Amino acid sequence: MMESKNNRRSFLKMAITAVALAPVIKVSSALAAAMPKSQKIKDKMIGEKKIKMLKYVPNAAEAKKLKAAGNKSYKKYNEGDNCGNCRFYTADKKEPEWGKCTMAARQYVSASGWCKSYSKKK
């Protein structure tokens, strides 16, 4: 009887731990997916100074949220705008989800990103 109680307790502890860790594992894999594979790109990622200057966000969904919250730096954002369809973006040949941005001194940005200098590619 006592052993059965302990087994049930152990099982519950494991189940609670698994449920608690699930979001952490999901976030970690999302972050891993959001990083370029190439070291060359990692070494030339947009720097803090340009991020601040351009109000760059690595995911345009964030710009949408900030605009909705009334942040004036993101007022120019429109649905569907992202670095990937910006005229200042040049996709990397091997990893097109990353590209050099003219406005960010040819440093790499994410195709899913957005900044206040966005200009639609024609």
Ligand code: SF4
């Ligand atoms: S200028 Fe265009 S490509 Fe560069 S960070 Fe801004 S939106 Fe992205």
